[in-house]
Amino acid sequence: MFQTLRWFIGLGCLISMMLTQAHDGRPVYIELNQADSSLYELAWRFPPTLDQYNLPIISLDKSCEADTEIGAEGGLLGTRLYQCANGLPQSITLKFPRTNPSLSSIVRVQRLNLPSRVIHTGPGVIEIVVPSEVGTGSVLTEYGALGVEHILRGFDHLLFVVCLVWLAFTWKRIVLAITGFTLAHSITLALAALNVITLAIEPTEALIALSIVFVAAELARQKKVTLSWRFPVAVSSVFGLLHGLGFASVLKEIGLPTNDSLLALVAFNVGVELGQLLFIAGLVGAALLVVKLSEGAIKLDSDRSRKTSGYLVGILAAFWFFQRLAGF
Numbered sequence: 001m002f003q004t005l006r007w008f009i010g011l012g013c014l015i016s017m018m019l020t021q022a023h024d025g026r027p028v029y030i031e032l033n034q035a036d037s038s039l040y041e042l043a044w045r046f047p048p049t050l051d052q053y054n055l056p057i058i059s060l061d062k063s064c065e066a067d068t069e070i071g072a073e074g075g076l077l078g079t080r081l082y083q084c085a086n087g088l089p090q091s092i093t094l095k096f097p098r099t100n101p102s103l104s105s106i107v108r109v110q111r112l113n114l115p116s117r118v119i120h121t122g123p124g125v126i127e128i129v130v131p132s133e134v135g136t137g138s139v140l141t142e143y144g145a146l147g148v149e150h151i152l153r154g155f156d157h158l159l160f161v162v163c164l165v166w167l168a169f170t171w172k173r174i175v176l177a178i179t180g181f182t183l184a185h186s187i188t189l190a191l192a193a194l195n196v197i198t199l200a201i202e203p204t205e206a207l208i209a210l211s212i213v214f215v216a217a218e219l220a221r222q223k224k225v226t227l228s229w230r231f232p233v234a235v236s237s238v239f240g241l242l243h244g245l246g247f248a249s250v251l252k253e254i255g256l257p258t259n260d261s262l263l264a265l266v267a268f269n270v271g272v273e274l275g276q277l278l279f280i281a282g283l284v285g286a287a288l289l290v291v292k293l294s295e296g297a298i299k300l301d302s303d304r305s306r307k308t309s310g311y312l313v314g315i316l317a318a319f320w321f322f323q324r325l326a327g328f
Contacts, residue, residue, distance in 0.1 A: 026250060027104040027120075027146070030058065030092060032130065034111045035081075040064065040089065043079040050076075050101065056094040056126075064089050092128045100124055106146060116260060118142045143264040147271020150250055151279070156208055156320060157243055158279055163215045163313060165280075166306070168232040180233040182276075184240025185247060186269055192248030193256065193265050201249040206324040208246045211239040212317035220310030222303060247272060 026047035033041040044058050055075050059066070063086045070079035082089070092107065102123040109117045109130060120142040121128050151157060161181070168177040191197045215235070218228040228235045247269075256264050 143267035151275035180237035185244030188244030209320035216314035
C-alpha cells in the first residue's frame with residue numbers, strides 16, 4: 001500500500017514540476033447595482049496580472065445609456081452609471097482592445113428589494129447574460145466553483161501539497177499533515193479576507209515560493225532526522241498560515257459580495273478543499289494506472305527519483321521566488 005502511495009506522490013511531483021506558471025487567469029469582478037427604477041451602477045475590478053494595454057471596455061447592452069463616469073484607479077477599478085428605461089439590462093459586454101486573454105468573470109447583480117445574484121462565466125466569455133431571476137444559493141455555488149478553479153490552477157500550492165505528502169509518507173502522518181495545512185490556511189484566509197490582518201501580496205507570493213524551496217530541499221537531502229521528516233504536521237501548519245494569505249490575496253482581487261462576504265468566504269474555502277481532494281484523487285488514479293501498465297518496472301519511489309525530483313522542484317520554485325521578487 002505504501003509502495004503505491006510513494007508511486008503516486010512521485011508522479012505528482014514529476015507532473016507538477018513541469019508547470020512553470022502559477023496564479024494565472026484570475027477573474028474579472030463586476031457588480032451591477034440598481035439605484036432606482038431606471039438607474040444602474042456598473043462597477044468593475046480587473047486582476048493586476050492583466051496587461052495594462054489590454055484592459056477591456058465594459059458596458060451594458062444598447063437598451064441602457066451611459067450617464068456618468070465616476071472614475072477609475074490605476075485603470076484596474078472603475079464605475080459608471082447607466083439609465084435603463086426598459087428596466088434590468090439584458091447583458092454586460094467586455095471588449096478587449098487587443099486579444100481576448102480568456103479570463104473568467106464573476107458578476108454580482110443586486111436589484112432593489114431582492115436578494116443578490118452571483119454568476120460565474122467561463123474563460124473567454126465576452127458577453128454575459130444578466131439573469132432576470134434571483135437565486136439565494138448562487139453565492140455559495142459560484143464562489144465554491146471559484147475556489148475549485150483557483151486551487152486547480154494554483155500550481156505552486158499543489159506542488160507544495162504533493163511534496164508535503166511525500167515527506168509525510170504514511171497514511172496517518174499524511175492525514176495529520178494535510179489536516180494541519182487545511183486548518184492553518186483556513187484561519188489566515190478568513191482573517192485576511194475579512195481585513196483582520198493584512199500583508200502585501202507580492203512578498204506573500206514570494207514567500208510561498210520559498211516554502212516550496214524548503215520542502216524540496218528536504219526531499220533532496222534525504223536527512224530523515226530533521227523536524228520536517230519527523231513531524232511534517234508542524235511544517236504543514238506553519239506554511240499553511242502563509243499559503244492562506246496567498247488564497248486571501250486572490251479572493252481580495254476577485255472581490256467579495258457586499259452583503260454576503262462571509263458566505264462567499266466559506267464557499268471559496270470549501271471549493272479550495274474540494275479542488276485539493278480532486279487533485280489528489282487524480283494523482284492516485286494516474287499512479288495506479290502507471291503501476292498496472294508497467295508491472296512494477298517504473299519505480300517512482302527510489303532514492304534517486306526522490307532526490308532528482310527534489311532538485312528539480314527546488315529549481316522551479318527558486319525561479320518563481322526570484323520572478324516574484326523582481327515584481328516588488
